[in-house]
Amino acid sequence: MMLKKIALLVGIVSLTSSLFSQEIEEKTYWYTSNDSKGYISIQKINTKKESLVSTTLKTTVHSLFDDDLLSFRLSTINDSEKMVAPSKLIFEGTIDSNMKPVTLNSRRLKTNEEASYWNFEGDFKAEATTDPELIPFFPSKHNSQIRIPNRTIPSFNLWAIIPNLPFDRNGTFKFNTLDETKLYVHKNQTINYLGKHKTYINGETEELHKFVHQGKGMLPAYYWVNENKELVQVMLDNKFTFKLSTKEAALRSAALLTIKD
Secondary structure, three states, X not given: OHXXXXXXXXXXXXHHHHHHOEEEEEEXXXXXXXXXXXXXEEEEEEEEEOOEEEEEEXXXXXXXXXXXXXXXXXXXEEOOOOOOOEEEEEEEEEOOOOOXXXXXXXXXXXXOOOEEEEEEEEEEHHHOOOOOOOOOOOOOXXXXXXXXXXXXXXXXXXXXXXXXXXXXXXXXXXXXXXXXXXXXXXXXXXXXXXXXXXXXXXXXXXXXXXXXEEOOOOOOEEEEEOOOOOEEEEEEOOOEEEEEOOHHHHHHHHHOOOOOO
């Protein structure tokens, strides 16, 4: 009887150890802009289990750009902390005020040295079926398998990737970006480190690390990172500057959003 109790105790200890061997680190960053109403938030979740690391990025964009309201949620699951090889992508919303919101679910089927093969399925949000019992009878209207070059990254995931890049002028980060709603890949994008620059933020002058994102057919985008590897400022299209803020300020800014007819 005593041996059985010891064996049971050992089993409980082993199970408890296994449950707690998984570490989860979670952080959410909020960004607001004086150039537009609304906000952008990036939630980064690192799950470490033994030697494996999975990073989930949950991005919310709800902001005006000129007269266009970008309003969507994007979630990606990445195989490593570098976040250059996503394995699953969920998109809900729109990146064009002239388009109806869509919902897309996609997963990587296989990969080789040059590309990954993905299955995308989805529909316009208003027409999508969410009841699990009805899904088999009302399949998504959009269902396709496409080939995507390796190192293809949703553009807003860069906000989480760039702070982890080295502060080194000698290296160039090369990648492609994915337009999730049109399933279009913009190839041959680069990010380069520009060195330390004095920047005026929130009433104070700070010396920050500056990066530039360049690609064909786009204006350069600039990113400023502090010594703690936090993204504190972004400039898009040479006119939209987003700064690290708070959840309260972001939600106040979103409450002021008005959509022009």
